[in-house]
Amino acid sequence: MIAGELGLRLDQAVALKKRRGDRFTFKFESGLIYEHIEFNLDNPILADRRVRRALAYGANRRAITQVLFDGEQPVAHTNVSPQDRVFTGDIRTYGHDPEKARELLRTAGWTRPEGGGEIRTNAEGEKLRLSLMTTAGDRTRQLVQQVLQSQWREIGVDIAIENEPARVFFGRTVTRRQFPGMAMFAWISSPESVPRSTLHSAMIPSEDNAWSGQNVKGYANPKVDDLIDRMERELNEGPRTRMWHELQRIYARDLPALPLYWRAQAYVLPPWLAGVEPTGHQFPSSMWVEDWHRAQP
Numbered sequence: 001m002i003a004g005e006l007g008l009r010l011d012q013a014v015a016l017k018k019r020r021g022d023r024f025t026f027k028f029e030s031g032l033i034y035e036h037i038e039f040n041l042d043n044p045i046l047a048d049r050r051v052r053r054a055l056a057y058g059a060n061r062r063a064i065t066q067v068l069f070d071g072e073q074p075v076a077h078t079n080v081s082p083q084d085r086v087f088t089g090d091i092r093t094y095g096h097d098p099e100k101a102r103e104l105l106r107t108a109g110w111t112r113p114e115g116g117g118e119i120r121t122n123a124e125g126e127k128l129r130l131s132l133m134t135t136a137g138d139r140t141r142q143l144v145q146q147v148l149q150s151q152w153r154e155i156g157v158d159i160a161i162e163n164e165p166a167r168v169f170f171g172r173t174v175t176r177r178q179f180p181g182m183a184m185f186a187w188i189s190s191p192e193s194v195p196r197s198t199l200h201s202a203m204i205p206s207e208d209n210a211w212s213g214q215n216v217k218g219y220a221n222p223k224v225d226d227l228i229d230r231m232e233r234e235l236n237e238g239p240r241t242r243m244w245h246e247l248q249r250i251y252a253r254d255l256p257a258l259p260l261y262w263r264a265q266a267y268v269l270p271p272w273l274a275g276v277e278p279t280g281h282q283f284p285s286s287m288w289v290e291d292w293h294r295a296q297p
Contacts, residue, residue: 001273004029004265005284011140013266014070025269028072029278032081033263035073035186037132039256040179041218045130050108052255056094057101058155064147065261068140072266076259078248079198083280084191086244091252101155112156120156129158131181133173136163141184144260177205177216186263187214188282192244199247199256200228219256271295 002008004027008016017026039046046052061075077094080087105111110120110128120128132148134141142163149159160181164173173179187198197203201220203213227247234240267278267285274295279285 001270001276002266002268003285004267004278005282008266008268009140010069010072010264010266013268014072016268017070023271025271025273027267027269027276027278028264029267029280030072030074030081030083030262030264031280032083032189032191032282033186034076034079034081034189035260035263036076036079036184037258037260038174038179038183038185038217039258040177040181040183040216041256042177043130043181045128046181048108049255050104051110052258053094054101054104054108054155055152055157056255056258057097057104058152058157059094059148059258060096060151061260062096064144068143068147069261069264073261073264076261078251078259079187079189079195079257080244080248081189081262086192086241088245088248090245091249093252094255098155105156110156118153118156119158127158128156129160131160131162131179132184133162133164133169133179133182134184135166135169137165145184174216175205176211177218179216182258183216184260190281194228194231195247196228196232199224199251201225217256219254221250221254224250 013026039052041047065071065073065075074082078091105120105128109122113121122128132145134145145161149161152159170185174183174185197214199215199219201215202225203215204218204220205211205213205216224247227243231240231243234243265278265280267276269276272295273292275291275293276285277288277291
């Protein structure tokens with residue numbers, strides 16, 4: 001048995017299932033690990049919401065999960081998991097629509113250069129070039145990077161891949177907002193975890209606050225600040241849930257980050273073992289070991 005909480009990476013489990021699917025039972029459970037891309041909103045290109053939306057429409061996230069993860073990791077649309085009680089599907093979503101992405105870029109002033117060049121330019125002749133950073137050596141993230149680089153090139157965006165070791169990437173580059181364009185990584189949350197640290201404007205890391213806070217994108221929206229402040233004080237389920245829904249609608253509309261997918265945990269079990277339930281969170285499945293039993297033949 002291999003438990004999903006501390007077991008194989010998803011790509012390893014998918015490969016094992018293809019080779020030994022007849023010998024083991026495989027269970028996949030998406031959880032609360034939110035893989036996404038943070039935009040540096042101080043970058044004048046990414047400060048334009050039309051460009052951020054174009055990147056969302058230009059990314060075929062469903063194909064990424066199907067091809068790289070055998071469809072076992074669901075596409076994310078906001079920072080709230082579908083498993084969370086306060087999740088709502090009544091939000092703006094961004095399916096793969098390259099033509100809509102091209103139109104948004106044209107509206108934002110990024111056009112194809114005369115002579116048929118691939119990469120778009122603005123009125124000053126500057127190329128639409130952005131950097132995409134993540135943790136060096138993470139095979140899964142680097143594969144996703146390469147796919148996104150190819151997909152975004154089709155809509156006229158040049159992506160420079162610049163990766164760093166995790167200790168540098170998280171220890172300095174992300175925490176001090178030193179990534180010039182985009183940074184791909186994951187947040188780990190708990191149910192109904194109010195996102196003050198990642199979305200409130202007071203949590204933007206800076207030298208003045210000793211680089212505290214995790215709002216590394218630099219997102220500042222007074223409406224979101226107010227919602228977060230009120231959500232932390234509201235104890236009644238109805239009003240609190242409505243606030244959560246409104247926050248998700250604003251998040252999907254403003255798109256301060258590009259949601260990618262909810263990471264799934266892979267459980268590999270012997271066929272005779274029954275009663276093991278994937279948790280989808282960080283608590284180990286063995287906490288419910290009294291429910292495990294031998295399956296009836």
